[in-house]
Amino acid sequence: MTTQPPRIVVNNLSYTFPDFSTGVRNITLDLPPRSRTLLIGANGAGKTTLLRLLAGKRLAPGDAITIGGVDPFKEGLEGVTYLGLEWVLNPIVRNDIGVLELLRSVGGDAYPKRRDELVEMLDIDINWRMHAVSDGERRRVQLAMGLLRPWTVLFLDEITVDLDVLSRFSFLSWLKRETETRECTIVYATHILDNLAGWPTHLVHMHVGTVKEWDTADNMLRSIDGTVGPTGNSRLGELVMGWLRDDLKQRGPRSQANLGSEGRTYGFGAIKIGGYGDESKQREN
Numbered sequence: 001m002t003t004q005p006p007r008i009v010v011n012n013l014s015y016t017f018p019d020f021s022t023g024v025r026n027i028t029l030d031l032p033p034r035s036r037t038l039l040i041g042a043n044g045a046g047k048t049t050l051l052r053l054l055a056g057k058r059l060a061p062g063d064a065i066t067i068g069g070v071d072p073f074k075e076g077l078e079g080v081t082y083l084g085l086e087w088v089l090n091p092i093v094r095n096d097i098g099v100l101e102l103l104r105s106v107g108g109d110a111y112p113k114r115r116d117e118l119v120e121m122l123d124i125d126i127n128w129r130m131h132a133v134s135d136g137e138r139r140r141v142q143l144a145m146g147l148l149r150p151w152t153v154l155f156l157d158e159i160t161v162d163l164d165v166l167s168r169f170s171f172l173s174w175l176k177r178e179t180e181t182r183e184c185t186i187v188y189a190t191h192i193l194d195n196l197a198g199w200p201t202h203l204v205h206m207h208v209g210t211v212k213e214w215d216t217a218d219n220m221l222r223s224i225d226g227t228v229g230p231t232g233n234s235r236l237g238e239l240v241m242g243w244l245r246d247d248l249k250q251r252g253p254r255s256q257a258n259l260g261s262e263g264r265t266y267g268f269g270a271i272k273i274g275g276y277g278d279e280s281k282q283r284e285n
């Protein structure tokens with residue numbers, strides 16, 4: 001496990017799926033310790049692919065990724081937590097099992113203070129039985145389970161979709177506090193910008209497998225006037241809406257993308273890059 005601060009460095013990362021379709025291409029990033037990065041992009045832009053590579057769940061080529069100075073795939077970093085789709089689809093949280101049992105199963109007794117803090121922050125009733133809760137309640141218990149061990153790097157792949165607005169606000173505020181009070185780093189892929197104005201320290205804009213632009217949130221938001229834009233969104237919302245509109249214009253409608261030689265093709269859809277997608281080494285949660 002690394003002892004260096006949790007800085008995320010990505011150096012010209014490309015990844016091709018076993019079927020030779022491009023996952024991500026030529027990505028370079030440098031996200032400092034204690035940063036909170038939002039990963040933004042249209043459906044299919046490559047956010048999940050990048051997050052899974054960063055979390056060491058897919059094999060990245062060479063030394064393209066280091067987290068705290070260490071290759072996450074080779075070292076299997078203890079402090080790296082990835083909460084994505086496979087986490088939320090885990091069937092165990094639909095069984096007739098109690099909240100405390102579940103939290104104990106992920107080490108809750110080793111971190112009682114943190115467990116109690118998460119239960120309070122996520123407004124969890126410890127008497128819930130998991131087969132008899134709503135989707136949003138289930139999600140809150142899952143978040144508590146996933147966040148319980150004090151991670152140093154957290155990768156979140158939109159898993160807050162069924163949280164109510166207040167729960168999501170509490171959750172985001174808690175995450176922010178974590179990065180302010182201990183040395184940890186967060187990268188969060190999301191389409192939902194509610195409550196996120198003022199949250200990110202960095203923004204990464206992805207488009208068809210590439211990082212189109214990235215910078216500190218302050219630098220990127222500088223060009224947007226006022227606090228609320230013409231669509232009623234926050235400055236962050238206006239910025240992201242503008243990005244996605246431009247991306248759509250650049251890419252064209254998906255319905256036109258597969259029309260053969262006369263039709264439009266995605267920017268680099270046909271390009272095959274390398275062959276280093278060693279899926280046999282893929283890890284699951």
Ligand SMILES: Nc1ncnc2c1ncn2[C@@H]1O[C@H](COP(=O)(O)OP(=O)(O)OP(=O)(O)O)[C@@H](O)[C@H]1O
Nearest residue numbers: 017019021023041042043044045046047048049050
């Ligand atoms: N296992 C796979 N094999 C081949 N192609 C894949 C695989 N997984 C994803 N892709 C393709 O890679 C591209 C990026 O997918 P990815 O899931 O990273 O996008 P995303 O930005 O997370 O999208 P969303 O916002 O919809 O979650 C898509 O075009 C997708 O079809």
